[in-house]
Amino acid sequence: MRAILPISLIFTILISCSTQTKLPQELKGNWLSANDSIEWIISLQPDFAVYDNKFWDYKSISGNKSKFVIKLTEGTQTISLKAVLEDSLSLKITDNNNIDKRLTRKKAARPDFRNYDMQGFEELQMMDDTVTIRGFIEDYDPDIYDGTGSIYHRNVFSNVFEEEETRFNIDTTGRFEARFRAFNLQIIYLSIEGSSQTRIVIQPGSSAMIGFNNLLLDVTNDARKWEGLTDWQINHYMGEYGRLSEELILLLHHLYRNSNTSPLKKFDAIDEMSQMEYIGWRKEVYSQETAMMDSLILEMRNSKKAEECVHGILEIELLHHLYHYQISGTRFQYLAAPYIEQIPELNASSLNLINTDFLSYLNYLNIFYRQQPLSNISEDIAKYRLQFMLSQSKSTEEQKLIKELIDVPAITAELLNQGNIYPLESSDYDLFLNKRVAALRKPYNELWSKYWEKIPDSIHLHTLLKELDFVLDKHNKNLISQLYAAYCINRFFENNPPGPELNLWITNNIDDPILKKLSLEYHKKEAEAASEFADYAENxxxxxxxxxxxxxxxxxxxxxxxxxxxxxxxxxxxxxxxxxxxxxxxxxxxxxxxxxxxxxxxxxxxxxxxxxxxxxxxxxxxxxxxxxxxxxxxxxxxxxxxxxxxxxxxxxxxxxxxxxxxxxxxxxxxxxxxxxxxxxx
Known part of the structure; x- marks a missing residue:
C-alpha cells in the first residue's frame, strides 16, 4: 500500500519546486553570447538582473535543476525568459519573441570581433544631451570598497557647463548610476574609488551599462593579482557603444603595452631633442604605432568604427605633442619654418574629439597662433596693439619708435635665418632662433611690458576676433576651426567681461548650431555670474x-x-x-x-x-x-x-x-x- 502525502505537504513541495524569487546559485553570473564570447547579454545577480541595458527586479523564478522561467520587472514592464542550463558554463535563454540565444560565462581569451560592424561613423555632429552610465560590482562588499566612484569627462566646454568630474555613490547591492551633460562622442574614464579605473565610449543621448565581475574583488583585496589581468577580463558592457568600448579596451591596452615608445618618452624627448630631430622622430613613432595597430585590428577583425577611433586618437596625440614642443623644458621655443611645414593638418572630423588630448591640442594651437612669429597672425596682432600704444604715448621719441615698428615688414623665415651658421637639426640652431626672435621683438616686448596693464578690454576683444577670423578663413569654417573659436571664446569669457560685440560675432560666424547655442548660452551665463556675487566668499x-x-x-x-x-x-x-x-x-x-x-x-x-x-x-x-x-x-x-x-x-x-x-x-x-x-x- 502506497503512503499518501498530506495535501498541505504536496502544495509546499510544488511551490518550492516551481516558484520563488531567490536566484538559484547555478544561474548567477554574467552571461555572454556564445557566438563570440564577447557580447554581454544578461547578468543574473542575487538582488537584481541586468538585461537590455537596464536593471530589473525578479518577479518570480520557477523551475528546478536545469530548466527555469525567470520573470523580470522594471517599472510597469514585465518580461519572461526561459532559461536552460546546459552545463556550468552554458545557458540557453528564450525571450518573449521565442528567439533563442546561446550564452557562455567564459569570455574570449583571443578576441575575434568578426567584423561585426564594417560601417564607419557617419559625419559626426556636435550634440547637447545627457549621458547615463549605470553599472554594478559583482559580489559587492561595502567593507572592501569605499562606496563612491567618479566619471572623468572632458570636451570643448569642460568647466563651462559641467565639471570634468561627476561623482556617484554605490548602493549596498553594488549598483550605481551617474548622469552628465555631453556634447560629442568621447572616451570617458570611470573610477571605483580605491579600486579600479576603466574607459567607456559614450555619445550624447546614449546610455551605457558596465558590469565589474567578481575578479574586481580579488584585485581590490590584493593589487598583485592584477599581474596578467586587464580590464578585458573584468569588465562587461551593454549599450549602443558597448562593443566599441570592449574593442578600445583591448586596442589601447595593446598600444600602451607594446609600443616601443612610452607616453612619458614622447614628452621627455621634447627636452632631449632639437625641434627638427623631434618632429622627424615623433612622426616616425606615429607611423610605427599606426602600422602596429592596423595589424592588430586586422588580426582581431575589429569594427570600422574601432579602426577610425584608434586613428583619431593617434592623430590628435601626434598633433598635441608637435605643438607642445613650443613649451620646451624651462623655456619657450620658437618654431622654424621647416618644422611648421611638417606639422600635418588635423582632419576635420569630430572623431578627433574622442580623446582628451584634443583640449591640450587646442591650448597649444592657441599658443602657436598668438606667439609664433611665423603663424601669420601674431605679427598682425602685435601691430594692432602698437596702434593703441601710439595713441597713449606722450614721448615724441617713443612715438617715432612705435611708428617704425608698425611699418616694419612682418617677420619671415628668411629674416629669422639671417646670420645663422648652424645646421637646422642642431640644438644650437634652436638657441640661435630664440635669440634671433628675442632681438627682433625686443623693442615691441619692452613697449608691451610698459603698456599691457593699460590695454582696455576692447583691444583684447578685437585682437581675439582678428585671430578667429583668420583661423576660420584658413580652414574654411570646418568643425575643428569652429571648435577652436568656441574654445578661445570660452577662455576670453573667463578673463574679460562679456559684451554685445562678441555676442554678435558668435551669431554671425559660428555655423554649427550646437556650438553657437552653447557659446551664446555661456555668454549669458558669464554676464549673470559677473553680477551674482556682491561680496567675497566666507573666509x-x-x-x-x-x-x-x-x-x-x-x-x-x-x-x-x-x-x-x-x-x-x-x-x-x-x-x-x-x-x-x-x-x-x-x-x-x-x-x-x-x-x-x-x-x-x-x-x-x-x-x-x-x-x-x-x-x-x-x-x-x-x-x-x-x-x-x-x-x-x-x-x-x-x-x-x-x-x-x-x-x-x-x-x-x-x-x-x-x-x-x-x-x-x-x-x-x-x-x-x-x-x-x-x-x-
Missing amino acids: TFFISQIKNAEEGDEFFNKIIQQFKGKVIYIDFWADWCSPCRAGFKPAARLKKEYAGKDVVFLYFGYNCKNERWDQVIKQDQVSGYHYWLDKEQGKVLKEKFGIIGIPHYLLVDRNGNISADQAPDPGNRAAIRERLDELLK
Missing part, C-alpha cells in the same frame, strides 16, 4: 601689500612667517589662466576636507591686473589668503621657484621651509592628500 582674507626690499624675496619670507606652525599650500594663478581657474573647484573640495586642520590655502595673483584679479576672487568665490604680486615681485618668485607656466603649486612645511616646489595640483586628489597628510604628522 577670504587679503594680505596687505608689502613694498619691495633690496633683499629681493624678503616680502615672500614675511608672508610665509605669518603662518609658521601650519602647512601652506600655495597656488600661483592669474585671471586670464583657464587651467588656473579650473583648479578652484577641486581646491574648494580640498578645503572642506581639511577644514579645522593646520592647512593654509595661499593664493598669489601672478602676472595679472590687480582690478581683474580682485574681481575673479569674488566671482569665483575663492576663499583662503590672497596676495597680489606686482611685476617685480612676480619676477623674483619666477626666478626663485623656476616658474615657467601657471598654475604652479608649492607646499611649505610647518617650519616655513619649501617642501615641494612642484606640488601636485588640487585635481590630483590622491597625490595632494598624501603630501598634506605627511606634512601634518
Whole structure:
C-alpha cells in the first residue's frame, strides 16, 4: 500500500519546486553570447538582473535543476525568459519573441570581433544631451570598497557647463548610476574609488551599462593579482557603444603595452631633442604605432568604427605633442619654418574629439597662433596693439619708435635665418632662433611690458576676433576651426567681461548650431555670474601689500612667517589662466576636507591686473589668503621657484621651509592628500 502525502505537504513541495524569487546559485553570473564570447547579454545577480541595458527586479523564478522561467520587472514592464542550463558554463535563454540565444560565462581569451560592424561613423555632429552610465560590482562588499566612484569627462566646454568630474555613490547591492551633460562622442574614464579605473565610449543621448565581475574583488583585496589581468577580463558592457568600448579596451591596452615608445618618452624627448630631430622622430613613432595597430585590428577583425577611433586618437596625440614642443623644458621655443611645414593638418572630423588630448591640442594651437612669429597672425596682432600704444604715448621719441615698428615688414623665415651658421637639426640652431626672435621683438616686448596693464578690454576683444577670423578663413569654417573659436571664446569669457560685440560675432560666424547655442548660452551665463556675487566668499582674507626690499624675496619670507606652525599650500594663478581657474573647484573640495586642520590655502595673483584679479576672487568665490604680486615681485618668485607656466603649486612645511616646489595640483586628489597628510604628522 502506497503512503499518501498530506495535501498541505504536496502544495509546499510544488511551490518550492516551481516558484520563488531567490536566484538559484547555478544561474548567477554574467552571461555572454556564445557566438563570440564577447557580447554581454544578461547578468543574473542575487538582488537584481541586468538585461537590455537596464536593471530589473525578479518577479518570480520557477523551475528546478536545469530548466527555469525567470520573470523580470522594471517599472510597469514585465518580461519572461526561459532559461536552460546546459552545463556550468552554458545557458540557453528564450525571450518573449521565442528567439533563442546561446550564452557562455567564459569570455574570449583571443578576441575575434568578426567584423561585426564594417560601417564607419557617419559625419559626426556636435550634440547637447545627457549621458547615463549605470553599472554594478559583482559580489559587492561595502567593507572592501569605499562606496563612491567618479566619471572623468572632458570636451570643448569642460568647466563651462559641467565639471570634468561627476561623482556617484554605490548602493549596498553594488549598483550605481551617474548622469552628465555631453556634447560629442568621447572616451570617458570611470573610477571605483580605491579600486579600479576603466574607459567607456559614450555619445550624447546614449546610455551605457558596465558590469565589474567578481575578479574586481580579488584585485581590490590584493593589487598583485592584477599581474596578467586587464580590464578585458573584468569588465562587461551593454549599450549602443558597448562593443566599441570592449574593442578600445583591448586596442589601447595593446598600444600602451607594446609600443616601443612610452607616453612619458614622447614628452621627455621634447627636452632631449632639437625641434627638427623631434618632429622627424615623433612622426616616425606615429607611423610605427599606426602600422602596429592596423595589424592588430586586422588580426582581431575589429569594427570600422574601432579602426577610425584608434586613428583619431593617434592623430590628435601626434598633433598635441608637435605643438607642445613650443613649451620646451624651462623655456619657450620658437618654431622654424621647416618644422611648421611638417606639422600635418588635423582632419576635420569630430572623431578627433574622442580623446582628451584634443583640449591640450587646442591650448597649444592657441599658443602657436598668438606667439609664433611665423603663424601669420601674431605679427598682425602685435601691430594692432602698437596702434593703441601710439595713441597713449606722450614721448615724441617713443612715438617715432612705435611708428617704425608698425611699418616694419612682418617677420619671415628668411629674416629669422639671417646670420645663422648652424645646421637646422642642431640644438644650437634652436638657441640661435630664440635669440634671433628675442632681438627682433625686443623693442615691441619692452613697449608691451610698459603698456599691457593699460590695454582696455576692447583691444583684447578685437585682437581675439582678428585671430578667429583668420583661423576660420584658413580652414574654411570646418568643425575643428569652429571648435577652436568656441574654445578661445570660452577662455576670453573667463578673463574679460562679456559684451554685445562678441555676442554678435558668435551669431554671425559660428555655423554649427550646437556650438553657437552653447557659446551664446555661456555668454549669458558669464554676464549673470559677473553680477551674482556682491561680496567675497566666507573666509577670504587679503594680505596687505608689502613694498619691495633690496633683499629681493624678503616680502615672500614675511608672508610665509605669518603662518609658521601650519602647512601652506600655495597656488600661483592669474585671471586670464583657464587651467588656473579650473583648479578652484577641486581646491574648494580640498578645503572642506581639511577644514579645522593646520592647512593654509595661499593664493598669489601672478602676472595679472590687480582690478581683474580682485574681481575673479569674488566671482569665483575663492576663499583662503590672497596676495597680489606686482611685476617685480612676480619676477623674483619666477626666478626663485623656476616658474615657467601657471598654475604652479608649492607646499611649505610647518617650519616655513619649501617642501615641494612642484606640488601636485588640487585635481590630483590622491597625490595632494598624501603630501598634506605627511606634512601634518
